[in-house]
Every structure is written in C-alpha cells, then in structure tokens.
Amino acid sequence: MISVLGLVVLIVMVFGGFALTGGNLGVVLHALPHEMLIIGGAAAGATLVATDLKGIKAMGAGFAAIVKGPRYKKADYSAAIFLTARLMKMFRNDGAVAVEPHIEDPGSSSIFAEYPQFLKDHVFVHLVTDSIRLLVVSTGTLSPYAVEEVIDTAIETHHTAALKPVERLQTMSDALPALGIVAAVLGVIKTMASIDKPPAILGAMIGSALVGTFLGVLLSYGIVGPAAARLKAVLEADGEIYLVVRRVIVASLKGQPQPLVIEAARTAIGPDNQPSFSEVFDGLRAAR
Numbered sequence: 576m577i578s579v580l581g582l583v584v585l586i587v588m589v590f591g592g593f594a595l596t597g598g599n600l601g602v603v604l605h606a607l608p609h610e611m612l613i614i615g616g617a618a619a620g621a622t623l624v625a626t627d628l629k630g631i632k633a634m635g636a637g638f639a640a641i642v643k644g645p646r647y648k649k650a651d652y653s654a655a656i657f658l659t660a661r662l663m664k665m666f667r668n669d670g671a672v673a674v675e676p677h678i679e680d681p682g683s684s685s686i687f688a689e690y691p692q693f694l695k696d697h698v699f700v701h702l703v704t705d706s707i708r709l710l711v712v713s714t715g716t717l718s719p720y721a722v723e724e725v726i727d728t729a730i731e732t733h734h735t736a737a738l739k740p741v742e743r744l745q746t747m748s749d750a751l752p753a754l755g756i757v758a759a760v761l762g763v764i765k766t767m768a769s770i771d772k773p774p775a776i777l778g779a780m781i782g783s784a785l786v787g788t789f790l791g792v793l794l795s796y797g798i799v800g801p802a803a804a805r806l807k808a809v810l811e812a813d814g815e816i817y818l819v820v821r822r823v824i825v826a827s828l829k830g831q832p833q834p835l836v837i838e839a840a841r842t843a844i845g846p847d848n849q850p851s852f853s854e855v856f857d858g859l860r861a862a863r
Contacts, residue, residue: 606783613758637740645812649848656840658690659823671711678704719828726821744803755791818843
C-alpha cells in the first residue's frame with residue numbers, strides 16, 4: 576500500500592508544483608490522453624514483441640506483489656523453521672516410513688495442516704518435500720554437501736525465473752524516454768503541417784508535443800523504474816524463506832544437534848523478520 580501512496584505523492588508533487596509555478600495545466604491535461612495513447616500503446620506493443628502470454632501474466636502478478644508487498648511476515652519465518660525441523664526430526668528418529676505420508680501428500684499431512692500459509696506456495700512445498708524425498712529414496716548415506724548443492728540449484732533456478740518480470744519492467748523503463756521522444760516528434764510533425772497557423776496556436780501545439788517527452792521521462796524514472804526496483808525487493812524478501820528450509824535440512828544432515836540446526840536457520844533470516852532466540856525455541860517446544 577505504501578507504493579500506492581508514493582504514486583499519489585509523485586503525481587501531486589509534479590503536477591501541483593507545475594501549477595503552483597504558474598504552469599497551465601490545461602495544456603498538459605489536453606495533450607495527456609493522446610500522448611499516453613501513443614507512449615503507453617507503444618510500450619505495450621514492444622512488451623508483447625519481447626515476451627509471451629506467460630510473461631505478461633507474470634508481469635501482472637508482479638504489479639499485484641508491488642501493491643501487496645512481501646508474502647511472508649515475521650511469524651511465517653518461525654513457522655518455516657518449525658515445519659522443516661519437525662519433518663527432519665521425524666525422518667531422523669522414526670525413519671522414512673513415518674515421514675513419507677507427509678511429503679507424498681502435503682495437503683493431507685497433519686503437520687502441513689498446522690502451517691496452511693505454505694500450502695499455496697508450491698515452490699516452498701516442493702523444496703521441502705522433494706529434498707526430504709531425496710533422502711527417503713536414496714540408498715546409503717547422502718553427502719550433506721551434495722544435498723546442499725541440489726537445494727541451492729533449486730533455489731537459484733526459482734530465483735532466476737521469479738526475477739524475469741523485473742527484467743521486463745526495467746526494459747520497459749529504459750525504453751519509455753525514447754518512446755516519449757517518438758510521441759514528441761509526431762507532435763512536431765503535426766505542428767509543422769500547420770505552420771500557417773497563428774503563433775498562439777503553434778505554441779499550444781508545440782507544448783502538446785513536448786508533453787510526450789515529459790510523459791516518457793516521468794513514466795520511466797518516476798513510475799516504471801521504481802516499480803521494477805520495488806518488485807525486485809519484494810521477490811528477494813520472499814526468497815529468504817527458502818534459505819530457512821535449506822539451512823534446516825543441511826544442518827540436520829550434518830548431524831548437528833537441534834539447537835544448532837534451529838540457530839543456523841534463524842540467523843539466515845534478515846533483521847526485519849528475524850525472530851529472537853527465545854521466540855524460536857519456545858515456539859518449537861509448543862509445536863511438538
């Protein structure tokens with residue numbers, strides 16, 4: 576929601592400042608729809624050329640994420656530790672037979688049912704279940720470092736794919752000033768075709784043409800570019816929870832005692848969402 580507030584502040588300050596300094600908003604507002612049609616249409620067309628339907632949907636989901644902010648809150652990071660640690664402890668103490676129903680059908684798992692916020696995150700669910708499934712189906716002792724490499728690859732692959740909408744938005748942001756020039760040039764061509772008009776009319780037409788340049792720059796550096804930066808920050812924040820899963824599984828495989836396993840996962844969480852030592856351990860006792 577803070578992003579929406581920022582957009583409102585941007586518009587009020589730019590157009591309000593222009594009006595307060597004696598600028599004629601009427602000229603800008605008159606030209607705005609036509610210039611927006613040219614610039615926005617060109618940007619949309621260029622995006623369609625550069626991507627596919629799946630990419631367009633991902634960009635739409637990206638805009639929703641910008642408004643909503645990160646998916647996970649502080650309590651969810653503790654929950655991720657509890658969920659993964661309980662499954663790993665069950666695998667270590669009770670064996671593959673006990674843990675297998677939980678990883679084969681998470682939707683019916685009594686453990687996953689206690690943490691419903693993760694069931695809609697297919698990446699999270701697959702990261703947990705596939706990593707433990709790898710331990711279940713393997714014969715002999717797996718190297719913790721080999722498992723860590725597999726998990727790192729899975730996280731990196733997801734992160735690369737998740738950032739594609741950011742790249743598309745940034746590309747659009749880079750193109751918008753040039754598209755604004757295109758709109759301005761078209762306006763100048765229109766003005767030159769009316770060179771016999773009175774100076775007042777020509778001045779208004781030139782002013783309307785310059786709105787295209789103004790709009791392209793404003794959209795690029797004031798809206799689309801910051802939106803790309805915000806989306807990247809949101810996606811990177813959401814990606815932290817996968818590092819929690821990684822730390823719990825790898826530390827457990829290395830035979831570390833559970834307090835060290837939990838602390839390894841807790842310290843992988845950024846300061847904004849990192850629970851305290853007592854919060855994690857008290858919560859883990861309550862979850863047993």
